[in-house]
Each structure stands twice: as C-alpha cells, then as structure tokens.
Amino acid sequence: MRTPLLLLALALAAPLAASDDIGLDAQAIAAAAQLRDRALEGSEAFAFVEGLTTEVGPRLAGTEADARAVEWTKRRFEAMGFDRVYLEPVTFPVWLRHRESAEVLSPFPQKLVVTALGGSIGTGGAPLEAEVVEFATLDELKAAPAGSLAGKIAFISNRMVRFKDGRGYGPAVGARSNGAVEAARKGAVAVLIRSIGTSNDRFAHTGNMRYVPDVPRIPAGALSNPDADQLVRMLRAGQPVRLRLDISAETVGEYTSHNVIAEVTGRELPGEVVTIGGHLDSWDQGTGAIDDGAGVAITAVAGAMIGRLERAPRRTIRVIAYANEEQGLYGGKAYAEARAAAGEIGAHQLSAESDFGAGRVYALRAGVTPAAWPVIERIGQVLAPLGVATEQGVGGPGPDVGPIVAKGATWAQLAQDGTDYFDYHHTPNDTLDKIDPKALDQQVAAYAVLAYLAAETTVDFGTLPVATPAPAPAPAQDPAGKPAR
Amino acid sequence: MRTPLLLLALALAAPLAASDDIGLDAQAIAAAAQLRDRALEGSEAFAFVEGLTTEVGPRLAGTEADARAVEWTKRRFEAMGFDRVYLEPVTFPVWLRHRESAEVLSPFPQKLVVTALGGSIGTGGAPLEAEVVEFATLDELKAAPAGSLAGKIAFISNRMVRFKDGRGYGPAVGARSNGAVEAARKGAVAVLIRSIGTSNDRFAHTGNMRYVPDVPRIPAGALSNPDADQLVRMLRAGQPVRLRLDISAETVGEYTSHNVIAEVTGRELPGEVVTIGGHLDSWDQGTGAIDDGAGVAITAVAGAMIGRLERAPRRTIRVIAYANEEQGLYGGKAYAEARAAAGEIGAHQLSAESDFGAGRVYALRAGVTPAAWPVIERIGQVLAPLGVATEQGVGGPGPDVGPIVAKGATWAQLAQDGTDYFDYHHTPNDTLDKIDPKALDQQVAAYAVLAYLAAETTVDFGTLPVATPAPAPAPAQDPAGKPAR
Numbered sequence: 001m002r003t004p005l006l007l008l009a010l011a012l013a014a015p016l017a018a019s020d021d022i023g024l025d026a027q028a029i030a031a032a033a034q035l036r037d038r039a040l041e042g043s044e045a046f047a048f049v050e051g052l053t054t055e056v057g058p059r060l061a062g063t064e065a066d067a068r069a070v071e072w073t074k075r076r077f078e079a080m081g082f083d084r085v086y087l088e089p090v091t092f093p094v095w096l097r098h099r100e101s102a103e104v105l106s107p108f109p110q111k112l113v114v115t116a117l118g119g120s121i122g123t124g125g126a127p128l129e130a131e132v133v134e135f136a137t138l139d140e141l142k143a144a145p146a147g148s149l150a151g152k153i154a155f156i157s158n159r160m161v162r163f164k165d166g167r168g169y170g171p172a173v174g175a176r177s178n179g180a181v182e183a184a185r186k187g188a189v190a191v192l193i194r195s196i197g198t199s200n201d202r203f204a205h206t207g208n209m210r211y212v213p214d215v216p217r218i219p220a221g222a223l224s225n226p227d228a229d230q231l232v233r234m235l236r237a238g239q240p241v242r243l244r245l246d247i248s249a250e251t252v253g254e255y256t257s258h259n260v261i262a263e264v265t266g267r268e269l270p271g272e273v274v275t276i277g278g279h280l281d282s283w284d285q286g287t288g289a290i291d292d293g294a295g296v297a298i299t300a301v302a303g304a305m306i307g308r309l310e311r312a313p314r315r316t317i318r319v320i321a322y323a324n325e326e327q328g329l330y331g332g333k334a335y336a337e338a339r340a341a342a343g344e345i346g347a348h349q350l351s352a353e354s355d356f357g358a359g360r361v362y363a364l365r366a367g368v369t370p371a372a373w374p375v376i377e378r379i380g381q382v383l384a385p386l387g388v389a390t391e392q393g394v395g396g397p398g399p400d401v402g403p404i405v406a407k408g409a410t411w412a413q414l415a416q417d418g419t420d421y422f423d424y425h426h427t428p429n430d431t432l433d434k435i436d437p438k439a440l441d442q443q444v445a446a447y448a449v450l451a452y453l454a455a456e457t458t459v460d461f462g463t464l465p466v467a468t469p470a471p472a473p474a475p476a477q478d479p480a481g482k483p484a485r
Numbered sequence: 486m487r488t489p490l491l492l493l494a495l496a497l498a499a500p501l502a503a504s505d506d507i508g509l510d511a512q513a514i515a516a517a518a519q520l521r522d523r524a525l526e527g528s529e530a531f532a533f534v535e536g537l538t539t540e541v542g543p544r545l546a547g548t549e550a551d552a553r554a555v556e557w558t559k560r561r562f563e564a565m566g567f568d569r570v571y572l573e574p575v576t577f578p579v580w581l582r583h584r585e586s587a588e589v590l591s592p593f594p595q596k597l598v599v600t601a602l603g604g605s606i607g608t609g610g611a612p613l614e615a616e617v618v619e620f621a622t623l624d625e626l627k628a629a630p631a632g633s634l635a636g637k638i639a640f641i642s643n644r645m646v647r648f649k650d651g652r653g654y655g656p657a658v659g660a661r662s663n664g665a666v667e668a669a670r671k672g673a674v675a676v677l678i679r680s681i682g683t684s685n686d687r688f689a690h691t692g693n694m695r696y697v698p699d700v701p702r703i704p705a706g707a708l709s710n711p712d713a714d715q716l717v718r719m720l721r722a723g724q725p726v727r728l729r730l731d732i733s734a735e736t737v738g739e740y741t742s743h744n745v746i747a748e749v750t751g752r753e754l755p756g757e758v759v760t761i762g763g764h765l766d767s768w769d770q771g772t773g774a775i776d777d778g779a780g781v782a783i784t785a786v787a788g789a790m791i792g793r794l795e796r797a798p799r800r801t802i803r804v805i806a807y808a809n810e811e812q813g814l815y816g817g818k819a820y821a822e823a824r825a826a827a828g829e830i831g832a833h834q835l836s837a838e839s840d841f842g843a844g845r846v847y848a849l850r851a852g853v854t855p856a857a858w859p860v861i862e863r864i865g866q867v868l869a870p871l872g873v874a875t876e877q878g879v880g881g882p883g884p885d886v887g888p889i890v891a892k893g894a895t896w897a898q899l900a901q902d903g904t905d906y907f908d909y910h911h912t913p914n915d916t917l918d919k920i921d922p923k924a925l926d927q928q929v930a931a932y933a934v935l936a937y938l939a940a941e942t943t944v945d946f947g948t949l950p951v952a953t954p955a956p957a958p959a960p961a962q963d964p965a966g967k968p969a970r
Contacts, residue, residue, distance in 0.1 A: 054718045057595030065595070110542030110550070110772070113913065147553075201686050202771075202914045226916040229774070233539045287595070288713070428598065429687045431711040 022378045023458030031456075032382045032449045035305055037222050039445035043305070046437035048076065048297035053287040053432050060284040061324035062094030062255035070258050073296070073321050077262040080304040082319070084265065087258035088338060090323035092330040095119050097284055098248035100221060102192070105129060105242040110204045110233055113224040114192070115204035115285065116247045117176060118327055119211070119469050120220040123190070127246035128219070130189050138175045144186045153190045153243055154183035158231055159225070162198040166356065166418040172196050173207070180220040181212050190219045190245055194228035199423035202226045206283050206432075207426045208327055213242030219247045255377060257281075257323040259331045262300065264307040266316040266455060274455045275318045275351040276447055279325030279400055286430030290421065294435060295354035295441075297319045302447035313455035315349055322400040325355065332400030340407050348409040349461045350454040353398025354443065357425065358435040359417035361388050361446040365395030366412040367405065376412070379453045386446055388414070408463040412454070414446050507863045508943030516941075517867045517934045520790055524930035528790070533561065533782035538772040538917050545769040547579030547740035554765050555743050558781070558806050562747040565789040567804070569750065572743035573823060575808035577815040580604055580739045582769055585706060587677070587719045590727040593719055598713040599677070600689035600770065601734045602661060603812055604696070604930030605705040608675070612731035613704070615674050619720050624662045629671045638675045638728055639668035640865035644710070647683040651841065651903040657681050658692070665705040666697050672848055677729055679713035684908035687711045691768050692911045693812055704732045716969035742766075742808040744816045747785065749792040751801040751940060759940045760803045760836040761788060761932055764810030766883055770913030775906065779920060779928075780839035781806045786921060787932035791940075798845035798940035800834055807885040810840065817885030825892050833894040834946045835939040838883025839928065842910065843920040844902035846873050846931040851897040852890065854947030861897070865936045871931055873899070893948040897939070899931050
C-alpha cells in the first residue's frame, strides 16, 4: 500500500507548491474553504426553491406563470444583495396543454394514465380511436414496412434503465423525440411511448418532441410505466387492442420571456465572467422543484454568498436563470447569441449549469485548455471534503451552457447523483418534498467553491474549438441527460 | 442460552403429544406442511391478480366493470377445480365519479391534485370558489364556533403516521369519514382533507365518507400529501387563500352485484365451513391490485390447493370474493344476513379475510373459545417457518368478516406487513407492479395452512358473544385499517 500513498501525497503536494501555475494564493484557497463550510452549515437554497415552487408553482414557458416566475426571481435576486440584476429577452413559440386522456376500448376496457408530449398537436377536437401496434424500440418502428401502420397507433415500449449518471436517458429518449415522425412515416395516426422515466409510480413523463417538414404531424403521448406494462400485457394476450386517445394541445404564436441575470462585479477584471445558473421554466404538471428550481436556487445562493464576502473575486460572477430550457434551450441559445454578437465569448472564463435535480455532487469535470487544468485540479482539492472527485476527459456542459460552449466558451460540470432524478422529472411528482435540504447545501458549497476560485484565479481558462462542446460521448455523459435539440 | 432452548423444545413438544386436544393427527400436520412448502415453491396467486387487474382492471362497485369482475372471477374459480362455484346477490346504492379538479386562485395561482371522496356530492354543476380555513385536526374543526365557516372551505391538514400494522389509519381517517358533516355544521360550503395515506407521491387517496340526516350535504375531496403541504405553506404566508373546486359525482339508484363463492366440500362435515376470502370490488382510480385483488387471489389459490389434495379436509372450505366492501361492507353484510336468516351462523367454524395489501404475513391471531385456542397455537407452529408468530388477545377480523363475527362467528387473522400499504391503497398507484410475487406465495402458504387445519380439526371453535367482534381495541388493530361504517 506504500506506493499509492506516496503517489497520493505527491499529487496533493504538487499544486500547493505551485501556486504560480494556478494563480491562486493561500488566502483565496482559505476563502473558498470558508464558503464551502459555511454553506454546509445551512444555506438559503431550500428556502429559495420553497418560495419559487410555492409562490409561483409550475411555470410553463410562455404562460402567465412564466411572467410571474421572472418577476419573482428578479425580486429575489435583488433582495439577495447582488451588485446588478437585469433581464434579457428570450423569444419562442408557446405550446399549451389543454386536456389529455386515453382508454382501452377492447378487449379489456379501462382508462390509462397518459400525458401529451411537449409540442404535440391534439387529436383534432375529438377523440381518436384506433388499434395499437407495439414496437420494442424506435429502431423496430423504423424498420416497419411503409404504410404498415395506416390507421393505427404506434406504441414504443422500451424502458429506460436507471443509472447514477442518468446515462439510461440517451438511448431511451429517441422514442420521445422522434417517435411521432417515424410513426407518421409508416402511416400511423398517433404515437404513444412508454414514459422516459425510471419510476413505477403511475405518473406519465412529459418532455419535448419534434416534427419535421414533409412528414404529417400526429399526436404524441407517453403512458406511465405501469400503464405501459398493462398495455404490453393486453397486447400479449393476442386479441387486437383498441384505444381511444383524446389530446387537446396547441402551439399559439410567440412569447418573449427573459433570462434573469444577477452579478457579483469582479474587483480587478469585471469584464471577465464566470457563469453559473439553472433554468427557470418548468413543465406544467409538477412545480419544477428538482427540474430546475433546485438548480436556480443552488447557483443563486452560491453567487450571493460570494457577493457577501468582504472582497469580491477578481472576475465577475454571473448567475443566470435561463428562460425556456425545456422546449428547446431558448434561454441558453439567446444568451450565447447575444454574447457572440457583442464579441464577448472570449470574456467567458468558465460556464457551469445545475440541471440534474437535487442530488449530491460527486464529481468535478471541465472542458478547459490543458494549461488551465491544474486550476481545475486545485479547485477539486477544495471540493474533495464534499465527496467530490475530479475527473478528466469526461463529462459535458449543462444544456443551457451548450450553445455558448459551441461558440468556444469553456465549461465546468459538477456532476450530481441522478439515481432518482428520472423518477420525478417531467411528472406531476416533481415537487418540493423530493428535495433533501442538506443535499442542497452540499451543492451550494460545491458551486460556491467552483465559482469563487474560477473567478479569483489569474489563470486564463482559454477557449475551446468551436462547435465541439464535449470531449466525451455526449449522450451518455450529458449531465442533464437532455436529448440533442 | 440453555434454558430458553429447553423451554422452546418443551413448548414445541407439548401440542404434538396432545393431539386429542387439537383434533389433528400427524398426517394432517404433514399435509399442512406440504401445502405450505408447495405454495412457497410458487403459486398461481400472482397470475390470478395479474389476470384480474389486467383483464378487468378497476372495478368500482355498481359499474359495468363490477359485472365483468364477477363474471371473470366465477369463470376463474370454475377453472380452478373447486367442487362448487356460485353467486349470491348483494344490493347497494351506486356512486359515480365524473370529474374533479382544484386550483388556487390567489395569492399563488396553480392547480392542486384532488380526488372526490367516495359518496361525495358534486359542486352543483359548476365550480365553487371560496376561501380556505385550515384545521390541524377534525377535533379542531369540531371546536370551531357555529357559523364561523359560512361560505368557506374547511381544510383538515392532519397527516397519517406510518406503522407496520397500519394503526396510523384509525386516528387519521375520521377526517375523511366525518369531515363533511362537521364542516357543514359550521357552515362550510365544502371540505378538503389531506389524503389519508403515507406516501409523498402526488396521488390523492379516495375512500368512503358519509353524510347524516339534518346536516347539509357538502362536497368532500382529498388533496395529495404534497398538495396538502403546498396549501399549508400558502396559508402560513398569511394572505387569504382562495380555491376553485370542481367536483362532479353522484349517487344513482341501486345495483345488485354478487358475492362470488367457491367451495371445497368437506369429507365428513360438509355443513361446517371455514371461510377465507377478500373483496372483489376496488376503487376506480387504480386497478385494485393490493386492495384487494391480492386478497382474492391469495385465498382463492390457497383454497384451490386444498381442493387438489387427494383427500378433502373434514369441513367445507369456502372462498368468498365479497362485493362492494369499499363503500360499506355490503358483501360482508349480505353474506352474514343470509347466513343468519338460514340459521347457519353456528356452522361457521372460523372466518378469515385478506384485505391489507400484499405484504408478508407476520402474525396469526384469532377470536375463538378458550378450549379451541390450542388448535390455533398448533396451526401457528406450522406457520412459524414462514416467519409468523402466534399472538393471543390482540387483532380482529377483516372488514367483511366483521358482520358475521358480530353475529357470533369465530375468526382468525393473518396479520400482514402493511408498512407501505397506505402508500398505494385508494390511489391510481394501486397497480400490479406494487406486488412482490414471492410475498404473495408466502401469504398463500399461510392461508392454505390455516384453512386446511381449521377444516381438518375435530375441535369446535365455538361461538363468540354476539356483537363483540374483537377482543382488542379495534381501530388500532383492525387488519384492514378500515373505518367503522
């Protein structure tokens, strides 16, 4: 056991001795450790997400609740003592869910729990009745003969697998994103998928889907896992299974919401920014506690804690509550485009987002130039007492950070334990009670350390090759496990 | 350690040596042990409940699904090889749920998850809008000044506590049973309760409520636990909270369903019966897997296993799938009244019911004459390898057995682990996936042993004092945790 211990000691000692390489002095490291320990003692993060999810509740992009959420968050940021709070416009089409139901007509009449997928059209003002044809996977559906689903409902029954890092999401979510297009190509009148979720609770998971030009638009819904199981059992019984599906949903023009932004002004390099944040919008059925009230709360509270230090860090820390992530990363794209137009991509020193629930952080990952990697390792040492390991060559930016990373900005990721994330996200069950306040404090500690030291170091994190967002396979490692959009 | 082992050996040896006292020979004990072990190897119980919950699904008493459930069960019983399968009529009023929704109008607009309670009237064809007044308990509501709730919605926020034996249900359920009457007495226009359930999943628990003559009937609903928490937080914020409540539900005349009964004819005393069973109806929102498809499946399969023995037991074993337990024990009452009218109460040697979910059996309890108690203890010894302890002086009969016990019949109880029972029961989440097939086999083993030995013994279990159903405090020990009705 001697050799590993010795190596470990050397590894730990090296960065400490080489503070020139990391541009951080002992005072900065001590301040970061203090931020960490203070957050662990109890932060305002739970109170923040409690306020947002109670006083605003669900906040589907483009609804009146979206406007209330922006107003609530702006006021809250102002009350938290940031140096500057402002709004930036984000425009997108508005999708509204009105009504949805499904029932088996024969051979075993009963209701099923269904949700319309985000972006789906309705069934045309009246229920649709058709026979169901099951496909084990999206690929199996793609392989069906042309026209073979004329007048039928396609049902894709593949089940998402549970992993700590959410890597079961990528392989499963194609059925949600592309199921309607592929089913319509075969002539289907609607598509139903098994929820892209890991829970056996009887909630259907919503989430975004898409249409493409020149393929008919058909309604798309998801069944809860127990209802998908039920439908599979019925189909295996061998008789034709007929369903009635009733969806009322529509896309109704454009809306302009806002990214809500708060800053701690840098003391030496105010034009260089470290960004942290989460997305303010949520799906409509839960109160968006873990997706992503938690992310906004964690990063805002981490930022505010830094803002209350006697001495601000060298660079500016910018907390961004992104608008409409769920329906197409609109907030992240608008932010990146505005920065590109202003020539400010290079001013972004490091960008991170919390959008993977409220589980504890277990790894620090980053996409920076090799010269800046020692800084990441030094930050990782301050994070280590939180149970956070530094991992090189894996990971990727959060979904709203993706667009600016594609334009060359560097990123960091605080990977969270997402073991139960897909039990709740995009369902009515995404509510405050699913959050452990102590886990939230651990995340605040991690973001405070990361943001503070990234803003304090004199080292430049560099820029990345344009449009190469992640060094590792993106679908499996994407921290938010979001589909490419 | 020597003394306890010696005592244990003596305790085990004593009944074996005194087979005259228990009316069971070694052959009978061996046959019971074989039934037990065969069930543990894998029974048909899961396939039974899978078939019932898939092919019939939810089966609210008085609906077309009730008729399908009766027909399905009769056919299944016939296919299982019982000596006799027959129906007995059970008549009751029909309650139908059409629609239900709730939303906060101010100060924090958002929807809440609500379910109408069984038996509730609707809001009169249109939504009702009123301010909410919270009461921590039903007693606090009872103590409110007369007329103080005029035009208001009373909200009872007490939370059920989780216990293995479900004893948290009794103290909590009064809010559901009597909330509407007590709220109406103070002038309220509606009552909402926190769900009588232990889960933080966002399902509202339905269940029966009642009205009384001379008190206005007002609509009654239950909020899911997270929604009750949300409403409490809003009320604590200090501003008046206004709700819109929309319930459409009605009681629509009478319906005659059936108890479905299957028998293994006794070889010596066919007129003496041991009854086991569960209730066939369910609430409308789940598929009634744990409440109480499991109970019907367990007891039917246990009975059928006994029916397949080379030699039937001395007495008849009767499996009863009771009609409409949920809305007032109608099946149990009809059965008891028919037996009383025929002078057959004394012919009932021992009656047991499985209606507490699908958790493992951990205790045998009984209400029999002192002379018959040694038989119960001997049965307990055969059950001991299943992890079942014999407990004297506690417990009570299942809800549908209660009416015949009140007329003097003796009872046995196989107490089940109900730790998670109130997470699922009376919610949309009561579905097949919540059942562990191996736990179901353990229960089949326990019922097979109990029914077989009770039917085989020559000892008479006696009769009980009329209208004294249980020797121990009923609300805390009631195996089904059902409210008195």
